[in-house]
Amino acid sequence: MAVPIAYTVLFDLKVKQSVYINSIFDAATQVLASKICDYFKILYQDDTHYVGGFSKTQSTATVKVFPGEGVRNVTITMEIPRQAFQQLDARLDEFFEETIALELKKDVPGCIKVNFLPAVKRCLKDPPYLRSADNRILEYKFDEVLFSKQSDFQSIQIVETRDFGRLLILNDMANLAENDKVEYTHTLMNLPNEKYAGKEVLILGGGDGGLLKELLELPKGQLPAFVTMVEIDEMVMGACSEFMPSVCGKYLKKENWEGPNYKIINGCAIQFMKDCQAKGKTFDYIFGDLTDTPISTKPRNQDCWVFLSTILEQGMSVLKPLTGKYLTHCNGVNVPESITAYENVLAKICNGKVFYGKTKCYVKSFFETWVFYQLSRRN
Numbered sequence: 001m002a003v004p005i006a007y008t009v010l011f012d013l014k015v016k017q018s019v020y021i022n023s024i025f026d027a028a029t030q031v032l033a034s035k036i037c038d039y040f041k042i043l044y045q046d047d048t049h050y051v052g053g054f055s056k057t058q059s060t061a062t063v064k065v066f067p068g069e070g071v072r073n074v075t076i077t078m079e080i081p082r083q084a085f086q087q088l089d090a091r092l093d094e095f096f097e098e099t100i101a102l103e104l105k106k107d108v109p110g111c112i113k114v115n116f117l118p119a120v121k122r123c124l125k126d127p128p129y130l131r132s133a134d135n136r137i138l139e140y141k142f143d144e145v146l147f148s149k150q151s152d153f154q155s156i157q158i159v160e161t162r163d164f165g166r167l168l169i170l171n172d173m174a175n176l177a178e179n180d181k182v183e184y185t186h187t188l189m190n191l192p193n194e195k196y197a198g199k200e201v202l203i204l205g206g207g208d209g210g211l212l213k214e215l216l217e218l219p220k221g222q223l224p225a226f227v228t229m230v231e232i233d234e235m236v237m238g239a240c241s242e243f244m245p246s247v248c249g250k251y252l253k254k255e256n257w258e259g260p261n262y263k264i265i266n267g268c269a270i271q272f273m274k275d276c277q278a279k280g281k282t283f284d285y286i287f288g289d290l291t292d293t294p295i296s297t298k299p300r301n302q303d304c305w306v307f308l309s310t311i312l313e314q315g316m317s318v319l320k321p322l323t324g325k326y327l328t329h330c331n332g333v334n335v336p337e338s339i340t341a342y343e344n345v346l347a348k349i350c351n352g353k354v355f356y357g358k359t360k361c362y363v364k365s366f367f368e369t370w371v372f373y374q375l376s377r378r379n
Contacts, residue, residue: 005123006081009097009116013074016110021065024074025050027108028063032076035100036084057084071112076104079122126157130174132368133332138174140167146243151235158243164365166244168208170236176208177365178246185210187361187372188287190327196224199284202318203229204269204311206289207236209248216251216262224285227262230269237266273314282320288312288328305345313349316377326375332368333360339371346375353378 015024025045029052033040038054040061045051049064059080066073101116118139121127126145130138140161147158157169165178176184188211196215201224203211212229231237241252250256257264265272269290276282288311291304315326331338346354356375363370 005083006079006121007119008122009078009080009100009119011074011076011078011097011101011104012115013076013104013108013111014068014113015072015074015108016112017068017071019072019110021047021072023109024065024072025063028074028076028104029061031100031103031107032061032078035096035103036080038084057081059084074108080119126159130169130172132334132366133338134334138367140174147239149235149239151233153233154236156233156236156239158239161365165246167365168236168240168244168247174365176210176247178244180363180365181210181214181247183361183363184329184370185214187359187370188289188327188329189214190325190359190372190374194285194325194327195222196285197222199224200282201227201285201287202273202283203227203231203287204273204290204315205231206287207231207233208240208244209237209252211287211289212251212262212264213247213249216259217249223261225261228265229262230265230267230272232266232268234266237264270310270314273318276318277314282318282324284320284324286315286319286324286326288315288326305341308342309345309349312345312354312375316350316354316375319377321377321379324376326373328373328375330358330371330373332366332370334368342373346373350377 013028029040029050033054036054036057036059038056038059040052040054042050042052048066049062051060051062053060057080059078061079062077064075066075097116097119101114105111105114120129126142126148128140128142130140132138140159141163142159143162144160145157146160146166147156149156154171159167159169161167161177164180167177168175196218201215206212206229212227215224215227218224237252240248251259251262251264290311291308312326319326330342333339346356354375354377356373358374359372360369361372362368
């Protein structure tokens with residue numbers, strides 16, 4: 001991992017109501033100054049907060065006091081350049097946030113409790129911070145960044161982790177890890193409930209290749225008759241082919257895009273389905289392994305909801321009625337408003353002829369329980 005340029009450290013204190021605010025400011029800033037071996041200069045102050053800087057280390061700190069129930073709530077935010085420690089030869093403990101928290105608890109008058117967050121590393125080329133479905137910060141441990149590029153469609157990263165094996169990250173969201181085969185891919189396939197033997201299968205998206213590999217390597221007697229995969233982003237397929245072969249096997253190598261019972265098409269899924277509809281071509285199974293369901297129904301997400309509705313409507317038009325299944329993922333259980341909005345979309349497409357089941361599974365690399373859908377349509 002690249003050397004971080006700066007740390008952001010956050011502390012929350014609870015202080016007895018009887019303590020004067022100026023005493024809190026003075027004690028807190030003295031602790032900070034002593035720990036980074038620098039003089040604190042007040043740049044701005046009023047009745048409730050101090051903003052100041054440390055000239056030698058080019059660090060900054062904000063101390064803010066809020067009223068609470070029987071206590072004063074105090075927040076402290078520090079921005080510390082990493083080179084400050086090297087310039088001053090000041091060797092703080094590896095867990096310097098805890099060291100500062102202990103000093104604050106001891107030296108700030110009337111301090112009852114101190115909470116802190118581990119330092120957030122700033123200005124990194126490949127930050128280890130991803131988001132959960134409900135917008136919580138998740139910090140991952142990247143042992144090595146193997147691939148990091150922007151394609152015409154999305155940001156693509158593949159990183160090495162000890163927890164999940166290699167992890168594909170798209171647009172700063174965990175997409176699939178080597179250790180997610182059962183929890184994610186097999187749940188998306190709705191195993192062991194579905195019978196793929198002799199069936200025509202269409203994968204929309206699926207650029208990591210995991211779904212294609214699992215379908216093509218089902219036990220003898222359970223293999224589909226033919227699998228077609230349509231993925232718009234050639235870069236993500238190339239990256240996964242090179243760095244995640246345990247997930248995608250040999251299939252994403254360009255020379256292997258076509259075999260006796262499968263074909264990979266680098267193109268637009270919507271246009272492909274329109275062409276199939278024009279020819280009267282239908283499928284037994286369709287996988288919607290494209291973008292995640294938006295977490296909001298606000299106007300800024302409207303284009304994404306329109307795209308999602310278009311994909312579902314078009315997919316249902318080339319799915320065999322009654323017997324066909326459209327299998328897809330939705331979102332995490334912690335965004336119920338997104339799941340409700342998705343089911344409202346399902347109620348409207350195909351003139352209300354869609355019916356569905358759903359399953360849930362905890363996906364390790366997401367740190368979340370994810371919701372998967374199995375859709376069918378009436379005649």
